Amino acid sequence: MEINLYSPVDGEVKKIEDCKDSMFADRILGDGLVIIPKTNNFKGFFDNAIVTMVFETYHAYGFDINGLQFLIHCGMETVSLKGEGFTSKLKIGDKVSKNSDIFSVDLNLLESKNFSNETPIVFVINELEEYKINNLKLGKIKQGDLICTISYNFKEKQKEDLKSIDPIKFFNVSNKYEESAKLINKFVGGKINYNEVYNCMTRLRFSVKNKELVNIDNIKNLPIVKQTVWNGPELQIVIGQDVYKLKDEVIKLNNKELNLKSSIALKNENISLFRRFLVMFSAIMLKIIPIMVGTGLIQAMIAILTQTGVMPNIVFKISGPNQVLITDTGIGWIILYITGRSSAFFMGITIAVSAANYFKLEGLMGVALGIILCSPLLFGDGGRLGLGHDFLILDLGTINTGNPMLDQITKIRVNTMNTKIFVIIAAIYTAKKLDTWLKRVIPVALELMFRPFIVIIVVSPLAFFGYGIVWNFIETLFGSLIFYLGKIPLGIGVGIFTAIWQIAVIFGIHGMLGMITMLDHISNGGQSIYGVGPSISIWAQVGALIGVIIITQNAKLKKEAIGMLPAGFLGITEPILYGINLPKKRPLLSGAIAAFFAGAIANIMGVTQRSQSGLGVFAAIGYFSDPVFNGVGKLDPVTNGLIYLVMCLFSISLAICLSMLTYKERASEKTLLARTFKNLATFSLLELNLNKNELITLKKELKLNLNLLDKNTLKLIKSVEKNIQKWIKLKEKLNSIISKEEFQKEKIIEKGKKMVSLNQLDKASILIKKYNKINNSEKINFLKLEIDKQYQIIDFVNLNNVLETINMNIVKNIHNSKFIDKKVEKEIEPIIFNNLNIVQIHYGLLQNKISNINLNELIEEKISAKKVLKTI
Secondary structure: OEEEOOOOOOEEEEHHHHHOOOOHHOOOOOEEEEEEEEEOEEOOOOOEEEEEEOEEEEEOEEEEEOOOEEEOOOOOOOOHHOOOOOOOOOOOOOOOEOOOOOEEEEEEEEEOOOOOOOOEEEOOOOOOOEEEEOOOEEEEEOOEEEEEEEEEEOHHHHHHHHOOOHHHOOOOOHHHHHHHHHHHHHHHHOOOHEEEEEEOOOOOEEEOOHHOOOOHHHHOOOOOOOEEEEOOEEEEOOOOOOOOHHHHHHHHHHHHHHHHHHHHHHOOOOOHHHHHHHHHHHHHHHHHHHHHHHHHHHHHHHHHHHHHOOOOEEEOOOOOOOOOEEEHHHHHHHHHHHEEEHHHHHHHHHHHHHHHHHOOOOOOHHHHHHHHHHHHOOOOOOOOHHHOOEEEEOOOOOOOOOOOOOHHHHEEEEEOOOOOHHHHHHHHHHHHHHHHHHHHOOOOOOOOOHHHHHHHHHHHHHHHHHHHEEEEEEEHHHHHHHHHHHHHOOOHHHHHHHHHHHHHHOOOOHHHHHHHHHHHHOOOOOEEEOOOHHHHHHHHHHHHHHHOOEEEEEEEHHHHHHHHHHHOOOOOHHHHHHHHHHHHHHHHHHHHHEEEHHHHHHHHOOOOOOOOOOOOOHHHHHHOOOOOOOOOOOHHHHHHHHHHHHHHHHHHHHHHHHHHOOOOOOOOOHHHHHHHHHHHHHHHHHHHHHHHHHHHHHHHHHHHOOOOOOOOHHHHHHHHHHHHHHHHHHHHHHHHHHHHHHHHHHHHHHHHHHHOOOOOHHHHHHHHHHHHHHHHHHHHHHHHHHHHHHHHOOOHHHHOOOOOOOHHHHHHHHOOOOOHHHHHHHHHHHHHHHOOOHHHHHHHOOOOOOOOOOOHHHHHHHHHHHHHHOOO
16 A cells, blocks of 8 residues: 655754654654754645544644545644644544645744744554655755655554454453553563553553662564553553453453452551551451442432332331331332342441452452341341341340440440441451461361351351350440430530431441331330431531532542442441541541531520431431321421531531531641651650750750751652642542543443344444544643643652652651660661651652661550550
């Protein structure tokens, strides 16, 4: 095949290798030529073509000429002009010819701004078997003159694609992607060496941490790889239109290794046991958030249908008016009911599976144990609260304390574990430990039969009769305490009850609070002062989340938080709690404080919860009714409901304000250093038996180090962080575009696979056309350049130099101090490094350095040892 290329302007033609930009000179973007334009108006450089790309700043355009892909790029670095000096009327899909106007450029503007006006015209060569640029005319040339002729042959696959794309091949995903993903992951330096992996139309992109760990030659030699390009810290691997398949395999591979690596990292880090527990707990619970959100929305729909009388109020056991047994209603309503409620009734199974995944319990043992611990066979008619029956196995007598919760402490019961989060986690952890031990002691020939048998026969009874009973005892004590606290007058008791509700939700012990509410509801004629707790506390946590959304400059965090709001409005706070408020701590505390005041005021004003009408936005309905068991309310229904709404508004408003006032994106460098120095001084006091004057001197020495972080340094850190946040914001914008495109393409791929499996190849071919029309490359390329530009603005070099100097001075000062134990001196260095570089560590641009000591633990050991010696 052969193509004629014509000069689009008057000017001078040069060889592509003479281009000042190495990206073009090295033929990374393709082969071709360079024109130095002398006139402003560019016309078609071909006989006929189709426009495939129009860059947003109008300085670059893509064309399809007889199947060959061309790019014309006017000027070097002209993207930074953001379209200034360029005009064009081209649109993607336009058919253009030699006499068509492509674009115009103000060459005087480029000259005044010291931009090169070199204009490369290149074509993609990766798809070609062979090609040759014939009779290239170098030197001066006029617009419309023939520059050269390009003869070329496509690779066999490309020839076939030009004739007819085979749907079977197009929609087939081969194992080659899985194998290639493993090798690319290895050659990039492993998951630990990049922050993220994503793709555009043809390229797999890695945000690399350390370029030296990347084996670029091995990557280039992989059959699936067409080219590699470095763009700052980003490695771009050119794959082709099926790049998304490779990216999916890389992500799958990373997900398989994620939990194991997290566990190893935790073991290597000297962090407190409590923090390890929180990390473990969050990792297990975060995975079930999508289930909570999805089924929560269905529960909300059920609540609407029930409140409006469209759907019957389905129950297992009738305990009030207008209720219908599940066996006495239509199958359609039953299916809707179990769709929305089953995951809540048996959430323990999901927790068991997530815990098994975290602890790496092999096979489906987590599923089996989850089903046993949350067995529907223990349900019957649902028992109390619809969460299953309990069974009295030992009665130690009857006591009458006046506290209905505490009175139950003598009743030893066994029950289903649906809401016993920590019992389930403990059981799965025990199963993992037992399973690991059994692998070492059981002969291989007997392992398949006896290992699962022993794990199940040991762990199941242990969970029911051991962990379960202990946890019931803990729950009873907790409920008893809250019952007494709730009796504190002036609204304080109900305020505490309301404040603590969402914290109880986090640890799965809110069931006891629910029992207090239920008993109060029954004894007061169908109303409860404690009933305001769940709903007001929900709005408080939602308000705390909104405060984070308003104040945070982290675009990724803001996007995640906004996505959690709908669930919060429907009364589902688990995503908010586990995802943001608990990990960030201050929003959780802000919500608890706001809930306390709103709950206390509501109680003082006499608000009571009456009929059950759901959570979130639906809870208000129940406050506008009379007490359901003919009790007498302090307030009439309308007043009761209106004050309740005011308290919800007060709760959410106060939480927003508190969250905004207290929220911090991260701990400051000075705060972290001050904390480290305080611990270092305490340890030195205990280890070296410093006297009072020596301790005062040491504290003064350490405090002087904080002055090294002067105003200019703090200003530089703030400037760098601001630019990092802008960079992240651009990346999130790009990810949104890419995700939307990927979602659209994935839908087409799934449909295409189905069509191919049904042998409907004509329909599959139509889908291919739809697939190829989805093209956001213009926006993606523009954002990529903007992201790279923003990254270059971040003054890492200056910041690192300044912090390195401060780090060296602090280390030197610690070394020169005669009041610091030399055994810990070296181990303090990585901690100080982490404290100073918290900005880059916080945003995932730098890794924590690991220290072999934990000052807090060492201090606790010293204090404990001294107490023992004192006792002796």
